[in-house]
Amino acid sequence: MSFAITLRSVTLKYGAEDALADVDLELEAGKIYGLLGRNGAGKTSLLSLVAAFRRPTTGEVLIGGEPVWENAPVVSRVALIREGGDFDDTETVKAIIESGTIRPSFDADYAFKLAERFELPLKKRVSALSRGKRSVLAAVCGLAARAELTMFDEVHLGMDAPTRDAFYKELLAEYMERPHTIVLSTHLIDEVANYLEEVVIVDRGRILRHADIEAFQGMGATLTGPADAVDALGLAALAEQRLGGTKSITVAEPLDAATRERAAAGGVEIGPVGLQDLFIHLTDPNRNGA
Known part of the structure; x- marks a missing residue:
């Protein structure tokens, strides 16, 4: 199954407000995308729709031509990693990694290897982690998910510069070993520019620009x-x-x-x-x- 992403005339409302308005978007499978936008532009809302965390008010969200909403076989192969992760704060780092095995493709051995590399304290509870270490745990779980579509929503926040650099390099190495679709939502644009193949700019709930990185660089x-x-x-x-x-x-x-x-x-x-x-x-x- 191709994990291409398609949004057709998608609108998402929060009450009377449009978080996204009449969005059309096509993202081919097997590429690394940058999703850019100012705060409140609609980036997180868009990713939440693709991950089936939310249902569009109107329009269609498809992966590989199939609707994602209430489609467990598709959603089980999609990972959305949000800033700080969605963790039970009372659990230890070791328990969080071990619980990832409920995802069919999760690679616990790889996760523990990354945890050692990024110096995650396995015995600490999530609540005791610094913001940076919590972000690292989220990134580790995203990489180890081995999903066909992996989306990182500002997961780098809290990481220091050397850790972010190591994360980007690990992300690229994992992508080269196992080509799949990656979406990076970030404000640190110049840091990730060299890793991106295409860029999508969201502005005020609409797609402002979508082009390959070379087009932006020559624009x-x-x-x-x-x-x-x-x-x-x-x-x-x-x-x-x-x-x-x-x-x-x-x-x-x-x-x-x-x-x-x-x-x-x-x-x-x-x-x-x-x-x-x-x-x-x-x-x-x-x-x-x-």
Whole structure:
């Protein structure tokens, strides 16, 4: 069974408010996706629908062409790991890992190996763990689930930089060994950019952009030079800065050869835009059309 994800005209309401509104999305199986969005944009709601934690108000959520809601054979092969995990705080780390074996594909040996690598204290209760160690436990359980679709929702929160780096590398190694579908919801965009194949940006409950990482990397540019020369290019700017007679603008569209030639002739320098900066500009609530 292919674990491709399909959302068709999906709306999710919390009371009178739309958490998601008329969302259409197609994600192929066997790729690593980045799910980006500001707080409250709808990322967690989207993942909850895919994992069948919630039922859409309207529309369809499918995995491999099958509805996920109340579909145990499909849902048993899907893992959604949320920040801090969904654990019984009275249990020990060892007991939590051992309880993971109720999932048909859970690899307890791998989980204990990861627990040793990330220095998880097996005898401690979850309630006694620091925020970082609790996040590590959630990540370990997600990796060891060996699910066909694994979704990490801000699971890195609380981890220090070396631990996050080790988690990303382990995630990639596990993916290379056993190709499957991974979705990473994160605010640490530049940290994970090199691991992603496609990026989905959610903004105000709708899909703002969905493209492969190369398209995003070639999407924007910064142009810096004499203000008159920058203005003469006639480009729609996502953001701009000015210092004296020098002006810098950020654009979201690729530049054609003619524009590049005019920029060079006017003394305007062209530079790249990082994925995180592009995301910030695209979702700026003060920008028309964001």
